[in-house]
Amino acid sequence: MGYTICIGNQKGGVGKTTTAINLAAAFAVAEKKTLLIDIDPQSHATIGMGIRKLSGKKTLYNGLTGEAGINEIILQDMLPSLDMIPAHINLVAIEANRVRQTGGETLLSNLLSQLHGQYDYIIIDSPPSINLLTINAITAADSLLIPLQCEFFAVEGLTRFLKVFEVFEKFLNHHIKILGILITMFCSNENINRMIAEDIKNRLGDWVLKTIIPRDIHLQEAALHGRPLLFRDIKSIGAQSYFDLAKELISLADH
Amino acid sequence: MGYTICIGNQKGGVGKTTTAINLAAAFAVAEKKTLLIDIDPQSHATIGMGIRKLSGKKTLYNGLTGEAGINEIILQDMLPSLDMIPAHINLVAIEANRVRQTGGETLLSNLLSQLHGQYDYIIIDSPPSINLLTINAITAADSLLIPLQCEFFAVEGLTRFLKVFEVFEKFLNHHIKILGILITMFCSNENINRMIAEDIKNRLGDWVLKTIIPRDIHLQEAALHGRPLLFRDIKSIGAQSYFDLAKELISLADH
Numbered sequence: 001m002g003y004t005i006c007i008g009n010q011k012g013g014v015g016k017t018t019t020a021i022n023l024a025a026a027f028a029v030a031e032k033k034t035l036l037i038d039i040d041p042q043s044h045a046t047i048g049m050g051i052r053k054l055s056g057k058k059t060l061y062n063g064l065t066g067e068a069g070i071n072e073i074i075l076q077d078m079l080p081s082l083d084m085i086p087a088h089i090n091l092v093a094i095e096a097n098r099v100r101q102t103g104g105e106t107l108l109s110n111l112l113s114q115l116h117g118q119y120d121y122i123i124i125d126s127p128p129s130i131n132l133l134t135i136n137a138i139t140a141a142d143s144l145l146i147p148l149q150c151e152f153f154a155v156e157g158l159t160r161f162l163k164v165f166e167v168f169e170k171f172l173n174h175h176i177k178i179l180g181i182l183i184t185m186f187c188s189n190e191n192i193n194r195m196i197a198e199d200i201k202n203r204l205g206d207w208v209l210k211t212i213i214p215r216d217i218h219l220q221e222a223a224l225h226g227r228p229l230l231f232r233d234i235k236s237i238g239a240q241s242y243f244d245l246a247k248e249l250i251s252l253a254d255h
Numbered sequence: 256m257g258y259t260i261c262i263g264n265q266k267g268g269v270g271k272t273t274t275a276i277n278l279a280a281a282f283a284v285a286e287k288k289t290l291l292i293d294i295d296p297q298s299h300a301t302i303g304m305g306i307r308k309l310s311g312k313k314t315l316y317n318g319l320t321g322e323a324g325i326n327e328i329i330l331q332d333m334l335p336s337l338d339m340i341p342a343h344i345n346l347v348a349i350e351a352n353r354v355r356q357t358g359g360e361t362l363l364s365n366l367l368s369q370l371h372g373q374y375d376y377i378i379i380d381s382p383p384s385i386n387l388l389t390i391n392a393i394t395a396a397d398s399l400l401i402p403l404q405c406e407f408f409a410v411e412g413l414t415r416f417l418k419v420f421e422v423f424e425k426f427l428n429h430h431i432k433i434l435g436i437l438i439t440m441f442c443s444n445e446n447i448n449r450m451i452a453e454d455i456k457n458r459l460g461d462w463v464l465k466t467i468i469p470r471d472i473h474l475q476e477a478a479l480h481g482r483p484l485l486f487r488d489i490k491s492i493g494a495q496s497y498f499d500l501a502k503e504l505i506s507l508a509d510h
């Protein structure tokens with residue numbers, strides 16, 4: 001099975017989905033066979049990849065409940081070297097069904113065990129909360145990438161997220177590495193951004209990735225058009241920064 | 256009981272907490288006796304009001320479980336005319352406990368029935384998800400205020416949020432009014448912002464509030480200092496826009 005990265009942070013709006021889509025695209029451009037999985041019922045990674053009409057089709061929910069095998073829910077060649085497993089609002093039922101039986105933390109990792117090494121990288125976009133879907137994403141992953149906006153509430157929540165994370169490890173008896181903290185939507189001309197970025201580097205130095213994603217309106221526009229920015233405008237600063245991130249992570253994974 | 260407004264949207268990072276804190280402050284400045292309630296385990300409204308050390312103190316969780324009466328958990332006179340019920344990370348247990356027993360959607364409205372009309376307005380900040388805590392906030396409220404950032408994913412999720420909302424009404428047998436959609440973090444010089452704002456007004460015209468909250472870095476800085484912007488710099492555009500919002504809502508509620 002390929003190197004599996006969960007993109008997670010319970011703070012909302014920090015760039016999880018934007019990172020999942022654009023990092024997956026960057027691995028694909030680097031000719032790494034990549035699978036993007038959307039486990040957020042909001043389905044924003046699915047929409048951001050231009051997938052609209054899903055009614056009647058099988059999606060991640062059907063794979064998690066065992067109604068469908070993994071090959072029935074993979075959308076092949078969304079882009080060269082990039083496949084996808086789309087989300088649907090029905091994923092909320094995974095959470096609700098839990099009321100009737102405990103367990104269910106490893107539904108996704110069981111599903112992914114049906115793969116036979118056809119991917120180099122697997123990227124999972126998760127929702128802004130610590131619920132059963134996020135737990136599934138974390139237990140299925142080798143490591144966790146934490147997008148972080150340099151704003152007060154997001155940083156405030158980070159230390160708690162890391163603590164909750166340690167509790168998970170014991171409870172789920174699954175060791176998952178923190179791949180790193182990715183600074184996103186960075187505006188170098190805003191004092192508060194620079195101040196908070198310095199503070200994070202001082203406090204969490206080793207965990208902060210070297211690549212910083214700047215604020216680039218083209219990333220938003222690309223989502224509107226349902227195509228990752230690297231496949232729309234490869235020279236844009238947003239696209240280049242995600243390409244740099246992929247190179248940094250590829251060299252990290254090799255060690 | 257005062258007019259109760261739930262600030263809700265399952266999309267993350269759209270300005271729910273910023274709106275809850277600053278709207279509560281605006282009502283207080285307008286000399287309306289106001290109670291701010293934080294039902295998000297992230298506790299950002301609590302932190303944004305400068306409340307740090309809570310260990311050992313009773314918070315919203317204790318009120319919801321019945322261990323404490325409402326008067327034991329209200330922090331009086333945080334600011335003139337502004338009281339608060341703080342959140343704590345232990346609120347996640349409300350969600351987890353649900354696994355053992357069904358129901359629990361009206362814990363907050365039961366708690367608020369202990370009040371005897373001492374507030375003109377009650378504002379509830381909710382988490383970025385549709386879970387039991389958010390359901391509690393909705394069932395306890397008279398109306399829902401939906402902050403919306405003019406960006407693609409947030410607008411995409413809005414139509415679904417409104418649909419889920421209708422399902423709630425039937426399931427919970429509780430009618431809750433949509434007070435309005437509040438455009439937040441608006442940058443008039445960004446094309447995509449203006450384009451999306453036009454689109455929302457065309458599609459959802461009557462629901463879109465007249466007041467628009469511009470992007471103002473001072474709103475972020477105020478959170479860092481634990482004091483609402485109206486109580487730090489009343490002339491700033493961020494503070495003034497929330498004051499305009501309070502005036503618009505007061506006149507709406509009177510009709």
Ligand SMILES: Nc1ncnc2c1ncn2[C@@H]1O[C@H](COP(=O)(O)OP(=O)(O)OP(=O)(O)O)[C@@H](O)[C@H]1O
Binds near residue numbers: 012018383
């Ligand atoms: N580097 C960037 N530059 C400009 N805009 C960005 C950038 N990264 C993300 N955005 C925009 O910010 C908004 C929030 O990002 P996104 O939806 O990816 O966050 P999220 O963490 O996935 O949110 P949620 O918590 O709801 O899942 C989106 O409109 C997105 O297009």
Ligand SMILES: Nc1ncnc2c1ncn2[C@@H]1O[C@H](COP(=O)(O)OP(=O)(O)OP(=O)(O)O)[C@@H](O)[C@H]1O
Binds near residue numbers: 268273469471
């Ligand atoms: N009008 C504004 N101008 C500038 N910054 C803003 C504005 N409104 C909110 N922000 C900033 O944007 C970030 C997200 O806002 P906030 O945390 O209030 O959103 P939220 O919807 O409560 O997030 P969550 O979904 O995690 O609860 C915060 O750093 C906040 O300070």
Ligand SMILES: [Mg+2]
Binds near residue numbers: 016017126
């Ligand atoms: Mg997302």
Ligand SMILES: [Mg+2]
Binds near residue numbers: 272299
């Ligand atoms: Mg919030």
